[in-house]
Amino acid sequence: MIALDLSADAARRALAPTGDVHDPHAARERYATAIWCHLIEPGDSAAGRIIGARGPVASLEAVLAGDELPELSAREAADGRKRWLPRLSAQAVADSLAAAAARGVTLVTRADAEWPVQLDDLGAHAPLCLWVRGDVSALRRLEASVAIVGARAASHYGDHVTRELAAELAGSGIAVVSGGAYGIDGAAHRAALRAGGLTVALLAGGADRAYPAGHTQLIDDVARHGVVVSEVACGSAPTKWRFLQRNRLIAALSTATVVVEAGWRSGSLNTAGHAAALSRPLGAVPGQITSATSAGTHRLIREYGAQCITSADDVRELLGIGGTDAATAGRGTYTGDATRVKDAMSTRVWRDTGEIARRSGMAADAVESILGLLRLDDAVQSSVDGWRLPRIGG
Amino acid sequence: MIALDLSADAARRALAPTGDVHDPHAARERYATAIWCHLIEPGDSAAGRIIGARGPVASLEAVLAGDELPELSAREAADGRKRWLPRLSAQAVADSLAAAAARGVTLVTRADAEWPVQLDDLGAHAPLCLWVRGDVSALRRLEASVAIVGARAASHYGDHVTRELAAELAGSGIAVVSGGAYGIDGAAHRAALRAGGLTVALLAGGADRAYPAGHTQLIDDVARHGVVVSEVACGSAPTKWRFLQRNRLIAALSTATVVVEAGWRSGSLNTAGHAAALSRPLGAVPGQITSATSAGTHRLIREYGAQCITSADDVRELLGIGGTDAATAGRGTYTGDATRVKDAMSTRVWRDTGEIARRSGMAADAVESILGLLRLDDAVQSSVDGWRLPRIGG
Numbered sequence: 171m172i173a174l175d176l177s178a179d180a181a182r183r184a185l186a187p188t189g190d191v192h193d194p195h196a197a198r199e200r201y202a203t204a205i206w207c208h209l210i211e212p213g214d215s216a217a218g219r220i221i222g223a224r225g226p227v228a229s230l231e232a233v234l235a236g237d238e239l240p241e242l243s244a245r246e247a248a249d250g251r252k253r254w255l256p257r258l259s260a261q262a263v264a265d266s267l268a269a270a271a272a273r274g275v276t277l278v279t280r281a282d283a284e285w286p287v288q289l290d291d292l293g294a295h296a297p298l299c300l301w302v303r304g305d306v307s308a309l310r311r312l313e314a315s316v317a318i319v320g321a322r323a324a325s326h327y328g329d330h331v332t333r334e335l336a337a338e339l340a341g342s343g344i345a346v347v348s349g350g351a352y353g354i355d356g357a358a359h360r361a362a363l364r365a366g367g368l369t370v371a372l373l374a375g376g377a378d379r380a381y382p383a384g385h386t387q388l389i390d391d392v393a394r395h396g397v398v399v400s401e402v403a404c405g406s407a408p409t410k411w412r413f414l415q416r417n418r419l420i421a422a423l424s425t426a427t428v429v430v431e432a433g434w435r436s437g438s439l440n441t442a443g444h445a446a447a448l449s450r451p452l453g454a455v456p457g458q459i460t461s462a463t464s465a466g467t468h469r470l471i472r473e474y475g476a477q478c479i480t481s482a483d484d485v486r487e488l489l490g491i492g493g494t495d496a497a498t499a500g501r502g503t504y505t506g507d508a509t510r511v512k513d514a515m516s517t518r519v520w521r522d523t524g525e526i527a528r529r530s531g532m533a534a535d536a537v538e539s540i541l542g543l544l545r546l547d548d549a550v551q552s553s554v555d556g557w558r559l560p561r562i563g564g
Numbered sequence: 565m566i567a568l569d570l571s572a573d574a575a576r577r578a579l580a581p582t583g584d585v586h587d588p589h590a591a592r593e594r595y596a597t598a599i600w601c602h603l604i605e606p607g608d609s610a611a612g613r614i615i616g617a618r619g620p621v622a623s624l625e626a627v628l629a630g631d632e633l634p635e636l637s638a639r640e641a642a643d644g645r646k647r648w649l650p651r652l653s654a655q656a657v658a659d660s661l662a663a664a665a666a667r668g669v670t671l672v673t674r675a676d677a678e679w680p681v682q683l684d685d686l687g688a689h690a691p692l693c694l695w696v697r698g699d700v701s702a703l704r705r706l707e708a709s710v711a712i713v714g715a716r717a718a719s720h721y722g723d724h725v726t727r728e729l730a731a732e733l734a735g736s737g738i739a740v741v742s743g744g745a746y747g748i749d750g751a752a753h754r755a756a757l758r759a760g761g762l763t764v765a766l767l768a769g770g771a772d773r774a775y776p777a778g779h780t781q782l783i784d785d786v787a788r789h790g791v792v793v794s795e796v797a798c799g800s801a802p803t804k805w806r807f808l809q810r811n812r813l814i815a816a817l818s819t820a821t822v823v824v825e826a827g828w829r830s831g832s833l834n835t836a837g838h839a840a841a842l843s844r845p846l847g848a849v850p851g852q853i854t855s856a857t858s859a860g861t862h863r864l865i866r867e868y869g870a871q872c873i874t875s876a877d878d879v880r881e882l883l884g885i886g887g888t889d890a891a892t893a894g895r896g897t898y899t900g901d902a903t904r905v906k907d908a909m910s911t912r913v914w915r916d917t918g919e920i921a922r923r924s925g926m927a928a929d930a931v932e933s934i935l936g937l938l939r940l941d942d943a944v945q946s947s948v949d950g951w952r953l954p955r956i957g958g
Contacts, residue, residue: 211904211925252927256918327852409907411900411924456850456862458721459874468850471865471872478865478872480853506805510605513803524650530805531605533646 172234174260176202176227184264187271196281202226203279203299205263207403209254210298212415216242216250218294226298234258262405266376269404273378274393275303284309291448292422297401301377304397308345308368315345315370316485317424317445319438320354320431325463328431331455332357335430338482340367344489347372347424349416350389350398352382354430354438359392369396372423374416375408376400399423417441426451426488428479432466439466446474451488453479507532511540512549512559520555566628568654570596570621578658581665590675596620597673597693599657601797603648604692606809610636610644612688620692628652656799660770663798667772668787669697678703685842686816691795695771698791702739702762709739709764710879711818711839713811713832714748714825719857722825725849726751729824732876734761738883741766741818743810744783744792746776748824748832753786763790766817768810769802770794793817808834815839820882822847822873826860836864845882847873901926905934906943906953914949 178194181201191197203226210217220229223241239247278284278300286309289296318336332354340346340362348355350371362369371392377400380386392398402412421427421444432438445452454476457464470476477488514529527534541557544550551560572588575595585591597620604611614623617635633641672678673693678700683690712730726748734740734756742749744765756763765786771794774780786792815821815838826832839846848870851858864870871882908923921928935951938944945954
């Protein structure tokens with residue numbers, strides 16, 4: 171039995187820096203959630219299962235008391251305790267909550283109206299909670315959202331395409347979700363901000379700290395006009411594992427994921443894999459096959475069935491809100507007979523129907539009816555001498 | 565009843581310029597085939613059906629005699645006669661055969677061993693015969709062949725990619741089929757020739773004349789080292805209709821079709837459509853979405869299920885002769901636990917298992933076993949002070 175004060179009063183005192191929580195039950199749930207954040211790494215499905223079954227307080231109490239955890243196998247329970255308990259520190263939780271308060275980071279749990287329910291598609295791998303910097307209500311405006319992600323070492327082409335797509339989509343009310351990184355991510359956030367749209371940055375470390383440091387200003391801007399989100403507690407470092415797990419959140423939070431540029435082994439393929447695993451629509455922007463930064467997107471198209479994305483309209487189609495007919499407007503059909511008739515005509519010489527029929531290898535009466543139709547479109551000219559094609563410009 | 569001497573003697577006299585045909589039956593069949601070439605336009609399925617049913621001689625005699633044509637509806641038969649008979653001219657056939665003889669163009673019919681049987685997949689739309697300039701036996705070496713086609717106004721990128729693909733494929737024994745046009749077609753032929761491989765040019769006009777005129781030298785080179793093929797008689801002009809029909813032959817002759825670059829309404833999409841209609845594998849090379857010359861290839865990938873082609877290996881896979889494992893060799897998987905363990909380690913400081921377990925949020929015994937595995941790969945170092953990551957280069 172490990173001692174930790176989980177009373178409502180202790181919870182309210184602990185949570186005080188980030189705002190008073192009057193309801194004693196809610197205070198305990200929130201405090202226990204914040205503690206759990208310190209015990210587990212993202213995607214811990216054993217923790218997810220017991221918390222899902224008992225709620226954060228009862229599950230934490232059971233773990234601390236050494237109670238049996240029938241939701242888990244004996245091995246899972248023992249392994250879980252060995253993972254979780256060495257990390258238990260009321261001081262670390264207090265420090266983290268103080269950091270959250272200092273940076274205006276809000277805790278959002280499943281109990282809150284702002285909880286993005288699409289995250290529950292992750293099942294036992296869903297995050298326990300979100301730490302959110304910025305306008306929390308924006309989390310409810312992600313029904314139409316697209317993750318635009320890609321290589322940190324983006325090419326000029328990738329940067330350009332990202333800006334075009336993000337600006338057009340964000341400008342038309344579709345939230346642009348990304349990871350705050352250099353390259354494609356940064357370009358997507360910036361273009362969405364400039365277009366006055368909503369953008370969401372999901373960080374691998376705590377929401378209180380900008381990573382990469384060179385994006386401090388950008389991430390502050392995202393927090394001011396949109397939201398910066400993390401599932402790990404404030405003060406947490408962005409480890410490689412957390413980056414990989416953060417990618418699952420990008421995919422799960424967004425209606426669809428589009429990878430603009432990615433190397434053959436890019437981390438963006440991990441995000442794409444999560445999107446595919448969640449049955450979220452997946453798109454990839456093609457590029458030159460001689461470009462290493464497009465090797466990953468071509469791989470997604472070839473091997474993972476990603477849709478080939480060439481425009482913002484293609485992204486809308488991916489989102490299932492395909493409005494315009496632009497994709498079909500350009501389609502033409504070859505009307506074979508008219509082509510054959512025109513092949514047999516001249517812009518200089520007038521020819522009669524028989525002559526045109528002979529040259530085209532078609533029956534004269536068929537030629538006659540086609541000429542009649544073509545004349546309606548001014549595609550041919552007629553005179554007493556027969557028929558000819560109009561001259562361009564004359 | 566229209567008079568035309570279809571006797572064996574007349575046939576042998578007519579065919580004499582292109583070589584003596586001893587067998588009287590064969591002479592009549594070949595002469596009738598050459599005559600039919602003058603009466604019809606490519607893809608005439610009514611003609612295809614009666615010739616398929618009766619052979620070229622009997623079907624021509626029936627048409628000339630005004631006999632009933634029970635293979636066709638009354639309307640088809642009447643329309644057919646109206647299309648065909650105005651074109652009948654023994655002199656035109658004689659002139660064409662003389663042109664063929666002058667340019668070394670050989671007539672290849674279904675009765676010949678060189679006939680490429682894959683063309684029969686076109687059914688009633690199959691060509692009656694082929695007029696071939698160059699090594700006729702090459703027609704039998706197309707079991708592994710790829711049509712490489714695309715925009716006349718190719719970009720530098722398209723030209724480069726075409727040369728790389730065609731050289732590698734032709735150099736490895738895969739015949740490169742194309743249309744002899746400027747742009748992608750010309751680059752494909754040239755690269756295949758330079759690689760010492762087999763290349764086939766399918767022309768829309770007669771095989772005796774180079775089109776475009778600017779490719780006279782190139783088409784002569786193709787005829788010298790490979791073959792130049794057309795289904796229309798020597799002397800025939802390349803009309804737009806014949807270009808469209810020529811495209812069906814490119815698709816039908818080749819095992820697979822790859823479009824390297826194409827505008828939104830490019831004629832190459834027509835070739836691709838024929839390949840798809842014949843259930844021949846179809847590939848398209850992606851490019852930058854800002855490039856008009858890639859709009860058509862992206863459309864093929866998006867709308868027509870074309871495979872995204874990024875290398876010669878991808879083309880081999882399309883042909884079903886995917887030899888190498890290059891496509892899969894680069895695949896990596898994230899071994900999550902090892903990543904978490906390494907995240908918790910340092911290249912400078914030695915840490916013990918408990919410390920690594922706490923930092924990684926994993927059970928100590930799990931960490932221990934992973935460290936053991938990582939040590940086997942020299943991915944971690946151990947000492948009496950614990951564990952650390954090896955420094956790069958040291």
